[in-house]
Amino acid sequence: MTRRTLRRLLGRATLYAAAAALTAFAGFPFYWMLVTAFKQNRDLYVGASDLRHVPWVFNQSPTLDHVRLLLHGTEFPHWILNTLLIVAVVIAVTVALAVPAGYSLARLAGRWGERLGIAIFLTYLIPPTLLFIPFSRLVSLLGLQNSWGSLILIYPTLTIPFCTWLVMGFMRSVPWDIEEQAMIDGYSRLAVILKVVPRLIVPGILSVVVFAFTLVMQEFVYALTFISSVEKMTVSLGVPIALVRGDVYHWGALMAAALVTSVPIAIVYNLFLDRFIESFTMGAVKG
Amino acid sequence: MASVEIRNLRKKFGSVWAVDGVDLTIRDGEFLVLLGPSGCGKTTLLRSIAGLERPSAGEILIGGQRVDEDVPPRHRGIAMVFQSYALYPHRTVFENIAFPLRAAHAPRRNIEEKVRWAAGVFGISAYLDRYPRQLSGGERQRVALCRALVRDPKVLLLDEPLANLDAKLRNTARDELKRFQRQIGTTTVYVTHDQIEAMGLGDRVAIMDRGKVRQLGTPQRVYEDPDDTFVATFVGQPPMNLLRLCDGAGPPGTLLGFRPEHFLPRAVLRAAEDARSFRFHVRRVEYLGSDRYLYGTLPDQCDPSPTFIAKLPATIGTPVLEGEAYEFAVPVRALCYFDSTSGLRRRG
Amino acid sequence: MTRREPADPPASAQPALLARGTLADRGELLGGLMLAPALAYVALLAGIPFLLAIALSFSDATAGSLRFGWAGLRNYAAILSDPVFRRALWNTIVVTVGSQALVIVLATAAAQVFRASFPGKRVARFVLLLPWAVPVSLAAIAWEWIFDSTFSVINWTLKAAGLLHGWLYWLGEPTLALLAVIIVQAWRIFPFATVIVLAGLTSIPQEILEAATVDGAGFWRRLFQIELPLLLPVTSVAVLFGTVYTATDLGVVYVLTGGGPANSTHVLPTLAFQRGILGADLGQGAAIAVFLLPLLLVVAILMLRLARHTEVGVR
Ligand SMILES: Nc1ncnc2c1ncn2[C@@H]1O[C@H](COP(=O)(O)OP(=O)(O)OP(=O)(O)O)[C@@H](O)[C@H]1O
Ligand SMILES: [Mg+2]
Numbered sequence: 025m026t027r028r029t030l031r032r033l034l035g036r037a038t039l040y041a042a043a044a045a046l047t048a049f050a051g052f053p054f055y056w057m058l059v060t061a062f063k064q065n066r067d068l069y070v071g072a073s074d075l076r077h078v079p080w081v082f083n084q085s086p087t088l089d090h091v092r093l094l095l096h097g098t099e100f101p102h103w104i105l106n107t108l109l110i111v112a113v114v115i116a117v118t119v120a121l122a123v124p125a126g127y128s129l130a131r132l133a134g135r136w137g138e139r140l141g142i143a144i145f146l147t148y149l150i151p152p153t154l155l156f157i158p159f160s161r162l163v164s165l166l167g168l169q170n171s172w173g174s175l176i177l178i179y180p181t182l183t184i185p186f187c188t189w190l191v192m193g194f195m196r197s198v199p200w201d202i203e204e205q206a207m208i209d210g211y212s213r214l215a216v217i218l219k220v221v222p223r224l225i226v227p228g229i230l231s232v233v234v235f236a237f238t239l240v241m242q243e244f245v246y247a248l249t250f251i252s253s254v255e256k257m258t259v260s261l262g263v264p265i266a267l268v269r270g271d272v273y274h275w276g277a278l279m280a281a282a283l284v285t286s287v288p289i290a291i292v293y294n295l296f297l298d299r300f301i302e303s304f305t306m307g308a309v310k311g
Numbered sequence: 312m313a314s315v316e317i318r319n320l321r322k323k324f325g326s327v328w329a330v331d332g333v334d335l336t337i338r339d340g341e342f343l344v345l346l347g348p349s350g351c352g353k354t355t356l357l358r359s360i361a362g363l364e365r366p367s368a369g370e371i372l373i374g375g376q377r378v379d380e381d382v383p384p385r386h387r388g389i390a391m392v393f394q395s396y397a398l399y400p401h402r403t404v405f406e407n408i409a410f411p412l413r414a415a416h417a418p419r420r421n422i423e424e425k426v427r428w429a430a431g432v433f434g435i436s437a438y439l440d441r442y443p444r445q446l447s448g449g450e451r452q453r454v455a456l457c458r459a460l461v462r463d464p465k466v467l468l469l470d471e472p473l474a475n476l477d478a479k480l481r482n483t484a485r486d487e488l489k490r491f492q493r494q495i496g497t498t499t500v501y502v503t504h505d506q507i508e509a510m511g512l513g514d515r516v517a518i519m520d521r522g523k524v525r526q527l528g529t530p531q532r533v534y535e536d537p538d539d540t541f542v543a544t545f546v547g548q549p550p551m552n553l554l555r556l557c558d559g560a561g562p563p564g565t566l567l568g569f570r571p572e573h574f575l576p577r578a579v580l581r582a583a584e585d586a587r588s589f590r591f592h593v594r595r596v597e598y599l600g601s602d603r604y605l606y607g608t609l610p611d612q613c614d615p616s617p618t619f620i621a622k623l624p625a626t627i628g629t630p631v632l633e634g635e636a637y638e639f640a641v642p643v644r645a646l647c648y649f650d651s652t653s654g655l656r657r658r659g
Numbered sequence: 660m661t662r663r664e665p666a667d668p669p670a671s672a673q674p675a676l677l678a679r680g681t682l683a684d685r686g687e688l689l690g691g692l693m694l695a696p697a698l699a700y701v702a703l704l705a706g707i708p709f710l711l712a713i714a715l716s717f718s719d720a721t722a723g724s725l726r727f728g729w730a731g732l733r734n735y736a737a738i739l740s741d742p743v744f745r746r747a748l749w750n751t752i753v754v755t756v757g758s759q760a761l762v763i764v765l766a767t768a769a770a771q772v773f774r775a776s777f778p779g780k781r782v783a784r785f786v787l788l789l790p791w792a793v794p795v796s797l798a799a800i801a802w803e804w805i806f807d808s809t810f811s812v813i814n815w816t817l818k819a820a821g822l823l824h825g826w827l828y829w830l831g832e833p834t835l836a837l838l839a840v841i842i843v844q845a846w847r848i849f850p851f852a853t854v855i856v857l858a859g860l861t862s863i864p865q866e867i868l869e870a871a872t873v874d875g876a877g878f879w880r881r882l883f884q885i886e887l888p889l890l891l892p893v894t895s896v897a898v899l900f901g902t903v904y905t906a907t908d909l910g911v912v913y914v915l916t917g918g919g920p921a922n923s924t925h926v927l928p929t930l931a932f933q934r935g936i937l938g939a940d941l942g943q944g945a946a947i948a949v950f951l952l953p954l955l956l957v958v959a960i961l962m963l964r965l966a967r968h969t970e971v972g973v974r
Contacts, residue, residue: 035878042772043783046765050850051786053801054793056812060804072815073826079812125697132690140694146959147705151907153928154952157935157945158711161720181704184697201397204363209458210385210414214683217693223401242794244910245928249936260794264914275804282801286793293792294785297854373677382677383684 054283061280062086068276090276099254100281103262106172110258111240113176118183118236123229125184126191127221131200132213141192148185152245155181163250174250175258179243183236190235190303194228234296241289259285313374313388313465313498314339315360320369321522322355329355331522333369337466342492342499346509347519348545353502356519357468360500361391374465385414390464394471396455398443404430404454405439411462425461432491433457449480456488460495467492467499473508485511506546510534518542537647540654543568549604549620555651557613565657566649571604571622573645576629577638584642591621591639593631601625610636713952715945734946747925748950753837754926755906758844762901763894765845766852771882773853774860791850799914802843806830806915833923836916840924843915844905852897859893860886892965899958899965906954927951 059082060068067084070077077083094100125144129137159178168174206220207213247261254266263281267274293300315337322330330352337343345353358364360371362384371379378387390411398407405426412422430436433453443451452472459467472488473481489512492499503509509516510530517527518541526538537543537551544550547570554567580586590611597604605621621639623629631637648657682688719730738744773784790798805812806829817823830836863886871881887894909928912918918925918933925933927950935944 039772039775039777042768043777043780046769046772047783047786049765049846050788050790053798053805053846054786054789056805057801069810071809072811073818075815075819078819079810079815121697121700124693128690128693132686133694134687134690140698142963144698144701146962147701149903149955149959149962150705150709151903151928151951151955153907153909153931154712154948154955155705155708157931157941157948158708158715160936161711161715161941162708178704180700184701185705188697199395199397201393201395202399204361204384205391205393205397206399206410206414207363207384208361208389208391209411210462212383212385212681212683213686213689215414217689220399238792244794244796245932248909248913249932260796264796264800273804278800279804282793282797286789286797289794290785290789290792294788297788376677378677381679383680385684386678386680388677 054286057279057283060275061090061277061283062088063276064089065276090274090280093274094277094280098267098277099257099262100259100267100277102255103257103259104285106256107241107258107260110172110175110179111237114179114183114240115233115236117176117180118187119229119232121180122184122187122232123191123225126188126228127195127217127225129188129192130195131203137192141189144185145189146185148182148189152182152243156245156249159246160249169250170252170256171250172256175243175246178246178250179240182243183239186239186303187232187235190231190300191225191228193303194231195225198224231296231300234292235300238289238293241285314372315466315498315500316370316372316375317356317360318370318372320356320359320371321367322352322359322364323367324355328522330359330366333519333522333524335517335524335527337498337500340496340498342489342501342512342514344509344513344516345500345502345519346506346513346516346546347504349504351519352522353504353519354470357391357470357500357502360466361389361468362387388465389468390459390462390466391468392452392455392459392470392472394474396443396451396472396475398451398454398458400443402442403439404435404441404443404446407443407454408439408458408461411458415462417462429457429461448476449484452476452484456491460491460497464497467497469499469501471503472501473503473505481508488512506548510546518545520545537568538656540566540568540649543647543649549622551647552619553649554609554612554617554619555614562657564651566651568647568649569641569645571620572624573641574619574621574639575623575627575641576631577640579627579629580640580642585644586640586642587646588638588640590636591619592636593633594618596631596633603631605631712945713949715941716949718942718945720941721939730942734942738943738946743922743925744930744947746923747927747930747947750837750924751906751926754840754844755902757841758848758905759898759901761841761845762849762852763898765849766856766897767887767890767894769849769853770856770860773857787853788850790847791854795847795908795910796914798847799843799911802839802846802911803830803915806839830916831920833920836920836924840912840915840926843911844908847911848901848904852894852901855897855900856890856894859890863889895961895965899961903955903958907951 059080063082064084064087067082070079072079129141129144133140159174163169163174163177166174166177168177202224203216203220206216211219242260243258244260247258248265251257251261254262257266259281263278263285267278267281315335317333317335317337320330320333320335321328333352333356335343345356347353355364359366359379360373362378362382366379369379370377373382373387373389376382399410402410408426408429409422412425417425426439427436430439433456435450435453435457438446438450438454443454446454452475455472473484476484485508501508501512513530515528516530516533518525518533520541526533526542528536533542534546537546540553544553549571551568551570552574554569556565556567557563574591577586577588589609591605591607592610593605593607595606597606602625603623605623606618607621608615608617609619623631649655650657716734717730717732719728719733769787773780773787804810808828808831811827811829813829814823814827817827827835829839867885867889868881871885876884906926907928908926909932912924912926912929913932916924918929927947931944931947934940934947938944
């Protein structure tokens with residue numbers, strides 16, 4: 025074996041080792057969720073000082089008990105429904121406001137478009153943890169405490185800035201010529217916007233829907249601040265806060281809940297990843 | 312049909328003047344070509360006529376009516392073909408061509424009739440049910456032209472419509488385009504940076520550089536009688552030779568210009584021909600079949616370093632060897648004089 | 660310019676009039692109308708609360724009543740002399756800096772790995788991105804279980820490997836708890852940073868790297884002298900976002916430790932929540948949260964700079 029092939033082999037091995045290590049670090053909590061969710065309690069609750077019992081694998085046959093408990097013995101199904109309802113409304117509001125705004129910034133606002141766009145994007149950086157206190161004032165003024173109304177009102181402030189930016193970036197990547205051609209062929213601006221643009225902008229809208237979906241699914245701070253009764257909670261709030269029976273953590277059910285919620289979000293998010301990344305880097309690193 | 316008149320048009324992008332004071336009159340029924348290097352403002356000028364760009368200053372008149380302020384593109388009576396053709400990807404060829412008619416609320420029967428007629432003229436009747444992505448570049452270009460012409464525009468604007476075609480197709484398309492234009496007689500403004508297209512197509516050619524029109528005239532006039540050194544060197548392949556004179560033959564700061572094809576061995580010219588002779592030291596000979604290009608210097612001139620080019624057609628068989636010097640000459644009627652500072656032509 | 664064309668015929672005397680534009684042709688007007696609702700929403704529901712947050716920090720407002728009295732700097736004086744607040748401020752800095760340092764290392768390494776192609780890369784990439792897509796609170800609860808005082812799988816593994824002889828009470832001891840928070844924050848942010856760096860990596864023209872290879876640069880020289888400098892702007896974007904996400908995050912600490920033991924692991928957001936919402940002292944809560952502002956300001960300014968420079972930097 026020559027030195028070059030040896031070096032290449034070594035390089036390959038390092039690559040695999042690094043890939044495996046990084047993937048393991050990222051994926052380990054999910055593996056742990058999976059194992060915990062299906063282990064029998066006898067297998068689960070063995071102190072870690074007992075070195076003869078290997079916690080990484082199923083020592084006894086897997087069980088669906090925890091999943092059953094989650095679906096029938098807790099409010100989890102309710103939370104899913106609550107979340108989906110809120111998500112639907114927030115997506116509708118976001119699409120209705122952010123899509124026209126993004127289009128306008130990309131196509132109609134001219135010199136001001138760039139600056140306004142960046143200004144709107146920067147509001148995305150104002151974190152919920154700075155705003156939840158004034159919002160709590162606002163929410164009690166409006167009498168929306170402990171209601172979905174508060175979340176539906178507030179979540180669009182999270183989604184609109186980024187989604188406007190997203191649509192703007194998307195429209196910038198679409199050539200103008202089709203719209204201009206339609207204007208020459210006899211459409212007014214308004215007619216172009218109403219009849220030609222919708223077709224062009226569909227992928228942009230899709231990524232807005234996905235982004236708003238994931239953002240609302242992930243939100244914790246506002247839900248924690250404004251929702252107090254268990255049956256009105258969202259998934260990301262209810263699971264860590266209210267899935268505790270008395271003082272006992274049902275880890276199996278908890279992990280099952282975490283797993284079934286996060287994996288679909290991750291899958292959807294992955295589909296649109298490239299578009300999001302392009303927006304995060306402010307369009308600076310297009311290939 | 313209509314004339315287009317442009318008066319002192321200016322358009323600024325950021326801090327650049329993309330169009331910087333253009334005066335231009337396009338006559339009724341004329342085929343005018345805007346020719347110039349990349350970035351000289353041709354597209355911007357064309358888009359201003361179309362109403363897609365709002366001029367910073369100046370006026371645009373179509374058919375004698377001022378349009379630059381508040382006549383939107385759809386009311387200007389223009390049609391435009393983009394370089395990309397901008398076909399609506401989700402509509403069939405038929406629907407693409409019918410689009411301007413539908414937008415104008417033309418009666419249904421009329422639409423059908425007109426589309427079929429126009430498709431016939433352009434030879435694309437067989438493709439009416441296809442989608443743009445199912446067409447070749449040349450077919451798309453014809454669909455775009457067809458769509459531009461169905462509603463009888465007063466002015467047809469074309470922005471490098473042949474740029475996306477391969478060389479062979481471009482030749483036939485150019486020929487067809489000229490035929491159609493003659494046939495329908497619509498006032499046409501055609502943008503290109505390809506001088507062969509410009510010379511072959513235009514009734515007149517406007518040569519642009521850095522936002523300004525440097526010369527406007529028939530292809531022949533622009534080629535044979537350039538107004539300044541920019542036009543002289545931009546039009547023609549290889550470009551006109553420019554020689555700095557310092558032997559006191561003309562006023563100080565004079566450039567002498569002559570086309571490579573007029574720069575011939577003295578012996579080839581008739582003896583009686585009034586010609587100016589140069590000793591031409593040939594460095595390199597390029598054999599191109601129909602022509603020979605000779606690259607060399609003029610050692611007897613005050614600045615012997617610049618390279619000059621002579622273009623000998625195959626009909627001139629005079630043997631020429633690399634590294635030798637010969638007596639070459641230019642007929643006096645083919646000489647142009649320019650001012651070396653302003654670049655402008657000196658006449659008389 | 661000399662024009663020696665024959666004079667043009669005068670335009671026909673009475674041209675047919677071309678129609679003028681209507682409101683539907685006015686691009687700026689339509690643009691304004693389309694932008695206004697979003698702008699109004701954001702201004703009303705992010706801009707005003709933002710100002711209100713600052714105003715509240717100077718007031719003695721409580722959640723119980725709608726009274727709103729001027730308190731001057733009293734809230735600030737109170738929190739600045741409060742050791743719990745100072746600890747929280749310090750923790751915020753430690754967690755943010757610590758986790759972002761980890762993120763830079765992990766993301767740079769991961770980007771190098773994931774630009775190569777290897778079998779199973781698609782699956783690996785999906786797994787790598789899971790932490791970024793999963794809701795923070797659910798991730799935190801999973802980590803709480805991982806760090807559990809009795810059942811911690813980490814402890815078992817360390818012991819089984821012979822590396823640990825005593826016992827680690829991950830969430831029960833301030834230093835370890837902070838370490839746990841740093842690990843979780845880094846775990847959550849680095850996939851995101853990786854994809855951004857990866858995007859930057861693919862935008863470096865391949866020829867530059869090939870030229871460097873031809874010039875005799877090995878892997879490490881290429882990495883440190885060419886790629887990393889070229890990647891600096893993109894990496895900064897990732898780190899700036901990471902900084903905001905970490906410093907302003909409430910979920911991880913709230914779920915993992917709840918600020919305990921004995922208020923030793925609070926960060927600014929959790930303390931603001933405890934005082935402002937649970938303790939109903941809106942004024943003090945707001946004052947604590949306002950300490951996030953200088954950080955956000957710096958980030959925003961750096962972002963604006965980068966937005967201007969990256970285009971040149973990366974291309
Ligand atoms: N929308 C715009 N914003 C800023 N600058 C522009 C814009 N459009 C054109 N320009 C600039 O104006 C100048 C003229 O551009 P234009 O597109 O008219 O050139 P062109 O002659 O058509 O060139 P080409 O032959 O390459 O198409 C260029 O310098 C260009 O960079
Ligand atoms: Mg152009």
